[in-house]
Amino acid sequence: MKNQTEKSSFEGLSPAEIQEINAEISEYEDKMAVSTEALKIIQKHRRWVSDECLVAVAELLELSPAHLEGVATFDNLIYRQPVGKTVIHYCNSVTCWMLGSDQVRERLCRHLDVELGEMSADGEYTILPIVCLGACDHAPVVMVGDELRLDITEDAVNEILGR
Amino acid sequence: MDKWDKPLTKNIRSERAFATLTDYRKTGGYQGMRKAITELRPKEVQQWVKDAGLRGRGGAGFSTGLKWSLVPMGYNGATDAHQTRYLVANADEMEPGAFKDRLLLEQDPHQLLEGMIIAAYAIQANIAYIFMRGEYHLAAKRVENALQEARTEGYLGKHILQSDFNLEIYLHTSAGRYICGEETALINALEGKRANPRAKPPFTVVSGLWGKPTVVNNVETLCNVPHILQNGVEWYRGLGRGSDTGTKLFGASGRLKYPGLWELPMGTPIREIIEEHAGGMRDGYKLRGLLPGGASTGFLLPEHLDVLMDYDAVAKAGSRLGTGTMIILDDKTCPVRMLLNIEEFFAQESCGWCTPCRDGLPWTVTLLRDIIAGRGRIEDLDTLAGLTRMLGPGNTFCALAPGAMEPLQGALKFFREDFEQYIPGKLAAGGED
Ligand SMILES: Cc1cc2nc3c(=O)[nH]c(=O)nc-3n(C[C@H](O)[C@H](O)[C@H](O)COP(=O)(O)O)c2cc1C
Numbered sequence: 001m002k003n004q005t006e007k008s009s010f011e012g013l014s015p016a017e018i019q020e021i022n023a024e025i026s027e028y029e030d031k032m033a034v035s036t037e038a039l040k041i042i043q044k045h046r047r048w049v050s051d052e053c054l055v056a057v058a059e060l061l062e063l064s065p066a067h068l069e070g071v072a073t074f075d076n077l078i079y080r081q082p083v084g085k086t087v088i089h090y091c092n093s094v095t096c097w098m099l100g101s102d103q104v105r106e107r108l109c110r111h112l113d114v115e116l117g118e119m120s121a122d123g124e125y126t127i128l129p130i131v132c133l134g135a136c137d138h139a140p141v142v143m144v145g146d147e148l149r150l151d152i153t154e155d156a157v158n159e160i161l162g163r
Numbered sequence: 164m165d166k167w168d169k170p171l172t173k174n175i176r177s178e179r180a181f182a183t184l185t186d187y188r189k190t191g192g193y194q195g196m197r198k199a200i201t202e203l204r205p206k207e208v209q210q211w212v213k214d215a216g217l218r219g220r221g222g223a224g225f226s227t228g229l230k231w232s233l234v235p236m237g238y239n240g241a242t243d244a245h246q247t248r249y250l251v252a253n254a255d256e257m258e259p260g261a262f263k264d265r266l267l268l269e270q271d272p273h274q275l276l277e278g279m280i281i282a283a284y285a286i287q288a289n290i291a292y293i294f295m296r297g298e299y300h301l302a303a304k305r306v307e308n309a310l311q312e313a314r315t316e317g318y319l320g321k322h323i324l325q326s327d328f329n330l331e332i333y334l335h336t337s338a339g340r341y342i343c344g345e346e347t348a349l350i351n352a353l354e355g356k357r358a359n360p361r362a363k364p365p366f367t368v369v370s371g372l373w374g375k376p377t378v379v380n381n382v383e384t385l386c387n388v389p390h391i392l393q394n395g396v397e398w399y400r401g402l403g404r405g406s407d408t409g410t411k412l413f414g415a416s417g418r419l420k421y422p423g424l425w426e427l428p429m430g431t432p433i434r435e436i437i438e439e440h441a442g443g444m445r446d447g448y449k450l451r452g453l454l455p456g457g458a459s460t461g462f463l464l465p466e467h468l469d470v471l472m473d474y475d476a477v478a479k480a481g482s483r484l485g486t487g488t489m490i491i492l493d494d495k496t497c498p499v500r501m502l503l504n505i506e507e508f509f510a511q512e513s514c515g516w517c518t519p520c521r522d523g524l525p526w527t528v529t530l531l532r533d534i535i536a537g538r539g540r541i542e543d544l545d546t547l548a549g550l551t552r553m554l555g556p557g558n559t560f561c562a563l564a565p566g567a568m569e570p571l572q573g574a575l576k577f578f579r580e581d582f583e584q585y586i587p588g589k590l591a592a593g594g595e596d
């Protein structure tokens with residue numbers, strides 16, 4: 001589902017976005033190298049990358065939108081659909097799976113009454129699966145926004161969702 | 164000078180704390196760099212690391228010093244100042260079951276930077292990148308902070324330690340996928356392209372980032388380097404217990420009493436890691452098997468507990484040391500379902516570039532799902548075995564697919580009855596359906 005209101009209200013990249021993207025460029029031989037970082041900067045400001053944003057970033061970096069789309073759709077952490085204020089990634093790789101990631105997913109989705117990838121009705125959360133978060137000795141593991149949370153129990157899920 | 168038996172983690176006190184620049188220097192930090200830059204020539208540094216026997220901790224175990232020595236350095240060993248070379252630290256850690264580089268990045272970031280400075284000096288690279296997976300937010304913050312400190316101290320920038328060596332290190336955070344950790348895919352990702360692997364040859368040491376000679380090394384590999392320079396080759400060689408040298412971060416996850424990560428001598432027996440360090444299995448569970456080095460390594464069985472965790476010994480037992488972080492299969496987890504989880508990961512993370520992998524991995528997943536759903540036929544097990552050959556080494560463009568087949572191959576042999584019990588009319592020991 002694309003957010004329709006985004007289309008009509010898009011007024012180009014903000015000066016802050018452009019400045020942050022330009023600051024990255026000096027680190028590389030070629031502008032193309034900031035493709036992913038530019039998309040992440042957009043997400044920092046807007047949570048997700050709309051079609052209009054993608055085209056605007058491509059123009060700024062002098063790339064074809066098709067090239068940038070190729071990168072955007074390849075990357076796990078670039079969202080091409082609206083997401084909630086906080087994205088909760090739950091690890092579904094092997095150790096977390098053995099130690100209960102299916103239950104963690106069910107609890108998260110049930111509490112928020114959402115399917116994976118959907119935004120909760122209040123716009124606060126989106127639940128997504130993620131591959132091994134590099135903390136398997138503390139499985140099951142979730143990442144709440146930028147923060148890694150270890151040894152997830154039922155109580156921990158309630159606490160994360162603040163209820 | 165103190166000589167540590169746990170050089171990589173000596174500054175790490177608890178899971179919460181991290182080593183500041185002061186902590187790092189207190190235990191000899193940045194002295195290896197000083198020695199390299201002020202006393203040794205680049206080729207000599209390469210030779211030290213080669214003689215120390217350091218092998219890549221990213222999974223393949225290639226000699227680090229040898230890799231560096233393959234970088235074209237100009238005529239007669241004299242450095243051609245006009246030739247751009249790059250160093251990249253691979254901090255993409257995404258293999259299921261692997262959780263070692265995150266610790267090094269978060270808790271002692273200066274150790275990585277010092278290792279990178281020495282490595283860059285050894286290959287005369289003036290620009291280096293740290294390619295870090297996007298999920299490692301805390302690591303990114305700590306490394307960025309350490310980079311600032313290193314610049315302020317003059318460890319980075321122009322004329323490092325009044326020499327004519329210049330170096331800048333940049334942190335690049337990815338948003339990517341497992342395949343971004345494969346070194347040629349990583350280079351494409353760093354250039355801002357889709358992360359498909361590149362054909363080899365040419366190898367990256369000759370033609371990598373923007374066509375320039377590029378060394379890609381794992382985080383843990385680079386973290387070993389300062390200690391070799393600081394304490395010497397003989398000391399380093401003496402740390403290993405088997406045929407390999409140095410220490411290694413070993414981990415174990417699954418239904419253990421104390422899953423965790425420990426720095427131990429290379430060549431520590433598997434039994435010691437599981438029984439002493441991880442405290443054995445949780446009550447009520449028995450060890451059924453293990454993947455010694457992450458999801459892309461083959462199964463070992465309880466009879467292999469006395470195998471030493473080093474490259475050659477694990478290979479001889481029929482698996483791979485990989486990342487050195489093992490995944491434990493207990494007797495109450497179904498190996499077929501565990502495999503399904505693992506193959507779903509690889510099918511999802513395949514970059515889709517070559518046909519055997521793009522089509523073969525989803526097919527593997529479908530077969531496993533059908534078997535578990537009770538729709539399998541006994542011939543499916545032969546088909547799966549055929550797939551492990553079809554997707555094996557030499558038939559695909561990169562090592563992702565062969566890695567995906569390693570756990571499946573052993574499982575079909577060791578856990579055949581677990582597969583068969585799902586197949587209608589084939590219940591083991593002639594039971595009912
Ligand atoms: C699919 C795939 C994923 C990989 N992921 C990583 C990774 O996340 N980190 C890493 O250091 N090496 C990874 N490697 C290995 C790298 O290609 C490369 O061998 C390694 O970074 C070299 O460093 P080393 O010699 O210091 O081990 C991966 C390889 C493959 C085939």
Ligand code: SF4
Pocket residue numbers: 342360512513514515516517518520521559560561562563564565
């Ligand atoms: S083996 Fe898989 S991941 Fe590697 S190049 Fe082929 S399709 Fe891509």
Ligand code: FES
Pocket residue numbers: 091092093094095096097131132133134135136139140141259260261
């Ligand atoms: S498997 Fe979940 S953190 Fe590694």
